[in-house]
Amino acid sequence: MDLKILITWLIPLFPLAGWFLWGIFGKYFKGLSGYIASGFVAASFILSVILFFIVAYSHGFTDTLYPWVYAGIFKAGVSADIDRLSVIMLVMVTGISTLVHVYSIGYMKGDKGFSRYFSFLNLFVFSMIMLVISNNLLLLYVFWEAVGFCSYILIGFWYERKSASDAGKKAFIVNRIGDFGFAVGIFLLFVTTKTLNYETVFAAIPSVPAYTTTIIALLLFAGAVGKSAQFPLYIWLPDAMEGPTPVSALIHAATMVTAGVYMIARFHVIFSYSPAASEVVLIIGTFTAFFAAFIALTQFDIKRIIAYSTISQLGYMFMAVGIGSYTAGIFHLISHAVFKGLLFLTAGSVMHGLSGELDLRKMGGLYSKMKTTAVTFIVGGLALSGIPPFSGFFSKDAVLADIYNKGFYFAWIIGEITALMTAFYIFRLIFLAFFGEPKPDQNKHAHESPQIMTIPMIILAVFAVIIGFLGIPPFNDSLFYNFLHTDFKNAYNFAPFVNNTPWYILSLISVFAGLLGIYAAYLLYIKKAFDPERIKSIFKPVYVLSYNKVYIDEIYNFLIVKPLLVFFDFLWKVIDVKVIDGAVNGIALAFAGFSAKARRIQNGMLMSYILTLSIGAAALLLYYFIR
Amino acid sequence: MEALFYVFSFIAIFSALMVVTMRNPLTSALYLVLCFFALAGFYVILDMQFLAAMQILVYAGAIMVLVVLVIMLLNISRIKNIKSDLHQKIIGVLISLILFAEIVLYIINGAQKRPSGIFTHALIKRIGNTQVIGEFLFTGYILPFEIASILLFVAIIGAYLFAKKKF
Amino acid sequence: MDNYLIVASMIFCIGALGVIIRKNLIVIFMSLELMFNAANLGFVAASNRLNLISGDIFVIFVIVVAAAEAAIALGIAIAFYREKGTVDIDMANELKN
Numbered sequence: 001m002d003l004k005i006l007i008t009w010l011i012p013l014f015p016l017a018g019w020f021l022w023g024i025f026g027k028y029f030k031g032l033s034g035y036i037a038s039g040f041v042a043a044s045f046i047l048s049v050i051l052f053f054i055v056a057y058s059h060g061f062t063d064t065l066y067p068w069v070y071a072g073i074f075k076a077g078v079s080a081d082i083d084r085l086s087v088i089m090l091v092m093v094t095g096i097s098t099l100v101h102v103y104s105i106g107y108m109k110g111d112k113g114f115s116r117y118f119s120f121l122n123l124f125v126f127s128m129i130m131l132v133i134s135n136n137l138l139l140l141y142v143f144w145e146a147v148g149f150c151s152y153i154l155i156g157f158w159y160e161r162k163s164a165s166d167a168g169k170k171a172f173i174v175n176r177i178g179d180f181g182f183a184v185g186i187f188l189l190f191v192t193t194k195t196l197n198y199e200t201v202f203a204a205i206p207s208v209p210a211y212t213t214t215i216i217a218l219l220l221f222a223g224a225v226g227k228s229a230q231f232p233l234y235i236w237l238p239d240a241m242e243g244p245t246p247v248s249a250l251i252h253a254a255t256m257v258t259a260g261v262y263m264i265a266r267f268h269v270i271f272s273y274s275p276a277a278s279e280v281v282l283i284i285g286t287f288t289a290f291f292a293a294f295i296a297l298t299q300f301d302i303k304r305i306i307a308y309s310t311i312s313q314l315g316y317m318f319m320a321v322g323i324g325s326y327t328a329g330i331f332h333l334i335s336h337a338v339f340k341g342l343l344f345l346t347a348g349s350v351m352h353g354l355s356g357e358l359d360l361r362k363m364g365g366l367y368s369k370m371k372t373t374a375v376t377f378i379v380g381g382l383a384l385s386g387i388p389p390f391s392g393f394f395s396k397d398a399v400l401a402d403i404y405n406k407g408f409y410f411a412w413i414i415g416e417i418t419a420l421m422t423a424f425y426i427f428r429l430i431f432l433a434f435f436g437e438p439k440p441d442q443n444k445h446a447h448e449s450p451q452i453m454t455i456p457m458i459i460l461a462v463f464a465v466i467i468g469f470l471g472i473p474p475f476n477d478s479l480f481y482n483f484l485h486t487d488f489k490n491a492y493n494f495a496p497f498v499n500n501t502p503w504y505i506l507s508l509i510s511v512f513a514g515l516l517g518i519y520a521a522y523l524l525y526i527k528k529a530f531d532p533e534r535i536k537s538i539f540k541p542v543y544v545l546s547y548n549k550v551y552i553d554e555i556y557n558f559l560i561v562k563p564l565l566v567f568f569d570f571l572w573k574v575i576d577v578k579v580i581d582g583a584v585n586g587i588a589l590a591f592a593g594f595s596a597k598a599r600r601i602q603n604g605m606l607m608s609y610i611l612t613l614s615i616g617a618a619a620l621l622l623y624y625f626i627r
Numbered sequence: 628m629e630a631l632f633y634v635f636s637f638i639a640i641f642s643a644l645m646v647v648t649m650r651n652p653l654t655s656a657l658y659l660v661l662c663f664f665a666l667a668g669f670y671v672i673l674d675m676q677f678l679a680a681m682q683i684l685v686y687a688g689a690i691m692v693l694v695v696l697v698i699m700l701l702n703i704s705r706i707k708n709i710k711s712d713l714h715q716k717i718i719g720v721l722i723s724l725i726l727f728a729e730i731v732l733y734i735i736n737g738a739q740k741r742p743s744g745i746f747t748h749a750l751i752k753r754i755g756n757t758q759v760i761g762e763f764l765f766t767g768y769i770l771p772f773e774i775a776s777i778l779l780f781v782a783i784i785g786a787y788l789f790a791k792k793k794f
Numbered sequence: 795m796d797n798y799l800i801v802a803s804m805i806f807c808i809g810a811l812g813v814i815i816r817k818n819l820i821v822i823f824m825s826l827e828l829m830f831n832a833a834n835l836g837f838v839a840a841s842n843r844l845n846l847i848s849g850d851i852f853v854i855f856v857i858v859v860a861a862a863e864a865a866i867a868l869g870i871a872i873a874f875y876r877e878k879g880t881v882d883i884d885m886a887n888e889l890k891n
Contacts, residue, residue, distance in 0.1 A: 366829055606883045607715065614722050621729040636801045643805050647812035652820045659824050662805075666831050669798070678853055681836075685857050690827065690864045697868045698820060701875050711815050721816035727807040727814045734799045743844035756850075763851050775858040782862035785847055789869030 003062045004054050008080050009089065011047045012129040014040040015097075018122035026115025036104035037118040041101050041125055045094035052087040056483070060084065062135050062199075069138065076196055081135030085330065085487045089132040089262055092334050093255050097125045099456035102344055105530050106453035107246050107352060117157060117244070124150035128255050134261065137186045137196040140263070144182065147176045147256045148227065154251060155243040164242040167583040171236040178226015178233050185219030189270075192216065193357040201488055202269040204510025210274060212517050216276030217270050224260030230318060231288040234311045235553060241303040245348030248303065253310050253344050254337035261317040261333050265326045265488075272491040278322050283320025287409045288577050293421040297428075298546040300360045302350065306343050309384065312418060313340065319411060324495045325402040327484045331525035332399050335391035335467055342460040345425075346377040349449040349457065350433065360432045367434040369446045372454045374434045376461040381430050383464045385423035391464050393511070394471030398478070401506045405605075407498040416513050431525040631672060639665035652698050656691060663687045674748055677757040798839035801861060806832035811826040823867050830860050 018040040022033045029036065060083030067077045080086075096329035101121060108117050127146035134140045149172075156168025190196055192212055193204040205213060224230070229237035240252050251257070264271055264281065271278050289312045313336050320329030351358060355369050367374040383390035385398065396419065404412045447455070470480040524530060536543050545551075639662065645658035663686045670679035751759055764772055805828055812825030834853045841849025871881055878885045 338792055606886050607814075607817065611715070611718060611722075614719075614726070614810055614814055618725050618729065621726070621733070625729060625732060632797065636797075639801065639805055640808070643808040646821075646824055646828060647808055647816065652818055652824075654819050655824055659827065662828065665830065669801075669835055670838055673838050673843075675838055675850055678838060678850060681854065681857055686827070686831070686859055690861060693864055693868055694820065694824065698873060700872065701820075701881065701882075711817055716815045722814065723807045723811035726810060727803060730803040730807070734796055734803065740844060742843065742845040744841075744844055746845050746847045759847055760850055760854070763847050764854065768851050771855060774820055775855055778837060778862050779858060782865045786865035786869035789866065789873045794877050 002063075004051065004061065004082075007047050007051050007054070008063060008082055008133065009065055009303060010080040011044045011051070011094070012126050012133070014044045014047075015122040016124035018433065019126060021121050022115045022119035022122065026119060031113060033106070033115045033118050033326065033394065034101070037122055038098060038101035040122065041094060042098045044125070044129070045091070048087070048090040048094045051082065052091050055082060055084060057089045060086075066346035073194055074190075074196075076136045076138040078139060079135045080133040081198055082133060083487055085262075085265060085483050086133050088334065088484065090129065092337050093128050093132060094125070094256045096337055096460075097121075097128075097250060099460060100246045100254075100345070103249075103348070103453050103456040104244070104246040106450045107348055108244065113565065117154075120153050120157070121247070121250070124154065124251060124256075128259075129588030131259060135198050137198075137201070139457065141183065141186055143224065144227065144259065144263075145179065147251070147259060148172065148179065151175075151240070151251050151256055154247040155240045157501045161242070167236075167239040167242040171240050174233050174236040175226045178223045180222075181219045182223025182226075185216050185223065188212075188219060189216050198266070205269050205273055206492070208273075212269060214274040214276045217267075217274045218280060220263065221277060221281055222272065224263055224318075225284065226260075227263075228257050228260030228314050228318070229311050230260070230284050230314065231291055231551075234288060234292065235556065237311055238304050238307045238549075239449065241301075241307050243335065244305065245344060245351060247305070249341045249344030249348065252307065257310065257314060258317070258333045258337065261314065261321060263330055263548075264318070264321045265330055265591055268321075268324075268326050268491045270487050271321070272494055275494040278324065278494065280322075280508075281318050282408065282411060285315045285320075285322050286414050287315070288312065289315025289319065289418045290414050290421075291315075293418045294424065294546055296425045297421060299425075299544060301358045302347050302360055302363075302429055302433065303358055305360075305425060309343075309422065309426065310340055312422060313384070315418075316396060316415065319335060319403060319415065320399040323403055323406050323407075323408060323411075324491060324493065325399065326488045326491065327481045328395070328398040328402050330484060331471060331478075331480050332395035335383070335395040336463075338460055338467055339380045339390070339392055339464040342376060342457060342464050343380040344459050345453070345460065346373050346380060348423070349373040349453055350377075352449050352453065353446045360429065364434040364436045365434070365438040366446060370448045372448060372458065376454075376457045377434065378430055379461040379464055381426040383468075384426050385518060386419055386510055387423075387514050387518075388507075388511065389465065389468060391468030391471075393507070393529055394478075395509050397503070397507045398471060401501075401503055402511055404506055405497050405499045405501060406495045408495075416509060417508055420513040420517040423514040424521050427518045427521035428525060431521055435526060473561075490502050512516065523560055628672060631668070635665045635668040635672070638662070639669075651703075653695065653703065656694050656698060659694075660687050660691050663691070674751055675756055677760055799836055800840065802835040803851045804832075805829075805835070817883045819883055820868075822883065823864075823871070826867075827860065827864075830856060843868050 018037045022029065022037060026033055060081070061076070062079060062081045064077040064079035067075070101118070104117065104121065108114055111117065124147060127143045131140060131143035131147060134143060152168045152172040155171050156165040158164045159168075184197070184387055189201060192208055193201050195201055195204070208216075226233045237252060238255065241248055243252075271281065292308045292311035292315065296312065297307050299305045299308065313332070317329045317332050317336070320326070320332060321606045350363075350366065350369065350373060353366070353373070357363065379390065383392040386392045388394075400412060400415050400419070403415060471478045524535070547552075640660040642665065646655045646662065649655045649658065663682060667679040667682040667687075670676070670682060725782040746759065809825045809828035809832060812828065813822050816822055816825065834856055837849040837853050837856070841847060874886065875881050
C-alpha cells in the first residue's frame with residue numbers, strides 16, 4: 001500500500017483504537033487513559049501534518065478502504081477523498097483535539113467517569129476525522145450522525161444532573177429536525193444524479209435543472225442549520241454548555257458545529273449552481289450573526305456568552321459561504337476554531353479556579369489571581385473582536401470585505417454592527433470577570449489552574465496570534481487563499497466582484513467598530529462613566545428582550561411544544577390506550593383461548609409425536625407431487 | 628449381477644421386516660446385522676468394496692456389537708414384553724405404505740439425469756475405489772473430515788455423561 | 795438405478811414403520827439405523843449412476859454420524875432404563891405440561 005494511503009487510514013485508526021481501549025478496559029488504566037488517549041490523538045495530529053505536506057507539495061487523491069454498500073447502481077464505499085480542504089480540516093480537528101485532550105486530563109481529574117470521558121472523546125475525534133475525509137454522501141451522513149451522537153453523550157456526560165441529560169436530549173432532538181432535511185436532500189440527490197460520490201455528483205450537478213438544485217441545496221442546508229446551530233435551530237447550543245467545558249471547546253466551538261460550514265464548502269458546486277439557496281444561506285447567516293450577538297450582550301453566564309458568540313461567528317461563516325467566498329469561510333472557520341477553543345478552555349480554567357462558578361455577577365478582579373488565564377482570555381477576546389494582529393482580524397475582515405466587494409451592502413452593515421456588539425460583549429465579560437473589585441460573595445480560594453491545563457491554553461493563544469498571518473497579504477491574494485482556492489475551481493461564480501475597494505479602508509472600518517465596542521465596554525464597566533443600571537433602564541424593552549433571549553424558547557414552547565404535547569396526549573390517551581392496547585389485549589386473549597385447546601396436542605407421548613411427524617412428511621411429499 | 632441384486636434385495640427387505648416385527652430385541656438386532664450384510668453386498672455390486680468393508684466393520688462390527696451389549700446389559704425379560712397398540716400399528720402401516728407409494732411415484736416420474744461426473748466404472752476399477760475415496764476425503768473434504776472427528780470426540784464424552792450413574 | 799432406489803425406499807419405509815409402531819427404545823433405535831442405511835444405499839446408487847464420487851464420500855460421513863449417534867442413543871437408553879426400570883417409550887412423558 002502506498003505510504004500516503006497508509007497514513008490516511010492510520011489517522012482515524014488511532015482514535016478508534018482509543019475508543020475501544022478506554023471503553024472496554026478503561027477501569028484498568030485509571031488515570032493513565034487520559035495520557036494515552038492524548039498520545040493517540042497526538043499521533044493522529046502528527047500524521048495529519050505529514051499528510052498536509054504531502055498534499056501541499058503534490059496533489060490530492062482518493063482511496064477506497066473497502067466497498068461498503070454495492071447494490072445495483074447504488075455504490076458507497078468506505079473511501080477517503082483527500083484534497084487541500086480535507087487536510088486543512090484534518091490538521092485543525094486533530095490539532096485542537098490534541099490540546100483539548102491534554103487540557104481534559106487536568107480538567108476531568110478525579111471524575112469517576114474519567115475513562116468513559118476519554119473513550120467518548122476519542123470516538124468523537126474518530127467520527128469527525130471520518131466526516132472530513134469521506135468521499136461520498138452516505139459515509140458523510142453516517143459520521144454526521146455519529147458526531148451528533150457523540151455530542152449528545154458528551155453533553156449529557158454528567159447524566160445524574162437532570163439539566164445535563166435534558167440538554168443532551170434537546171441537542172439530539174433539535175439536530176434531528178435538521179438531519180431529517182439533510183437525509184431527504186441526500187435521497188433527492190441520489191434520485192437526481194444516481195450516485196453519491198462527490199466527484200460524480202459534482203460532475204452531474206451543472207446539467208441538473210436549477211430548481212432541483214435549489215431544493216437539494218436547501219435540504220442539505222437544513223442539516224447544516226441544525227448542526228451548526230443557526231437560526232431557527234440554534235436553541236440547543238446554549239443549553240449544550242451543560243457538558244464538560246473541554247467538550248464545549250472541542251465539539252461546540254471548534255469542530256462539530258463547523259461541520260455545516262465544511263459541508264457547504266465541500267458541496268460548493270451544488271450551492272454555487274443555486275444562487276437562490278446561497279441567498280438563503282446568506283440571509284440565515286447574517287440574521288443569526290446579528291441575533292446571537294444581540295442576545296450575548298446581556299447574559300451573565302460566561303459559557304453561554306461564549307456559546308452565543310459561537311453561534312454569531314458561525315453566522316459569519318455562513319455569510320461567507322453564502323456569497324461564494326468559500327476560502328474566506330474556511331479561513332474564518334480555522335481561526336475561529338483556534339480562538340474560540342481558546343476562549344472556552346480559559347472559561348473552563350476560570351470555572352476550575354472558582355469551583356464551577358459561572359455567574360459573571362459573582363466574579364471580579366480575577367486578573368491578580370489567575371494571570372495566565374486572564375492573559376490568554378484577553379488574547380482570545382482580542383482575536384474575537386478582530387483587532388490586528390490577532391487572527392480574527394484577518395479572517396473576519398476577509399469575510400466582510402468579500403461581502404462588501406460583492407455588493408451585499410446590507411449584509412455588510414449588519415456584519416459591522418455585529419462586530420461592534422461582539423467586541424462589546426466579550427470585553428464586558430473580560431472587564432467584569434478579570435478587573436474591578438472582587439465581589440463579596442465570590443469564592444475566596446480562586447487559584448490558577450495546573451500546568452497541564454494552562455499549557456494548551458498558551459499554545460492556543462500563540463496560534464490565535466500567528467495563524468492570522470496566513471492571511472497576508474490580506475484578502476484574495478493571501479497564502480491561505482492561494483493554497484485553498486484551487487479546490488473550489490468548479491464552483492459557479494454566481495456573485496462576481498462589483499467593487500474593488502482596497503482592503504485597508506474596509507479593515508479600518510472593522511477595526512474601528514471593534515475598538516468602539518471595546519471602548520464602550522471600558523467606559524461602562526471600568527471607568528463607570530455611565531451607570532450600567534441607568535443604561536439598562538433607558539433601553540429597558542431592548543434589554544429585557546436580549547436578557548430573555550428574545551423569548552425564543554418560550555415562543556417555541558408555545559408554538560411547537562405545547563400543541564405537540566396536546567396532540568401526543570391525545571395519541572396516548574385515546575389511540576394508544578383504547579385502540580392499540582385494546583387490539584393487543586384482544587389478540588392475546590384470542591391466543592390464550594386457542595392455546596388452551598391446542599395444548600391437548602402436546603400430550604407428552606413420544607409415539608404420537610413421531611406419528612404426527614410421519615403424517616406431516618407424507619402430506620408434504622403429496623403436496624409437492626400434486627402441485 | 629442381476630440375480631445377485633435380487634438375492635440381496637430379498638435378504639435386505641426380509642431382514643428389515645424382521646427387525647421391525649420381532650418381539651425380542653435380540654432377534655431384531657441379529658436380523659439387522661443380516662440386513663447390513665445384504666447392503667454391503669449391494670455396495671460390492673456397485674464397485675465400492677471399500678464402503679462394503681466399512682459397512683461391515685463399523686455397522687455390523689462396532690455399532691451392532693454395542694447394541695447387543697446394551698440389550699444384554701438391560702434386563703431382557705423386562706424389555707421383551709413391551710407391546711404396541713393395535714390402532715397404532717394400523718396407522719403406522721398405512722402411513723408407511725402411503726410414504727412408500729409417494730417415493731416410488733417420485734422415483735418413476737423423476738427426470739432422468741445424465742451422468743455428469745468423470746468417475747466411470749472403468750476409471751474406478753483402474754485406480755481402485757479405496758484410493759479414489761481416500762484422495763477425495765483428504766483433499767476436497769478435509770474440513771468435514773476434521774469436523775467429523777470432533778463430532779466423534781463429543782459423542783464419546785456425551786455417551787460417558789449419559790451412562791454415568793448420576794448427572 | 796431405479797431398482798436400487800426402490801429397494802432403498804422400501805427399506806426406508808420399513809424403518810419408518812418400525813419407528814412408528816414399536817415402543818421399545820432399542821428397537822426404535824435399530825429402525826433408525828435402517829433408515830440411515832436406506833439413505834446410504836440411495837447415495838451409493840446415485841453416485842454410481844452419475845459417475846460421481848461425492849455420494850460415496852457422504853456415505854462415510856453418514857457412517858461416522860451414525861456411530862456417534864449410536865453411542866449417544868445407547869447412553870440415553872441406559873440412563874432411561876436406570877431411571878424408569880424399562881425402555882418403554884411411553885414412559886418418556888415428562889415433556890407433558
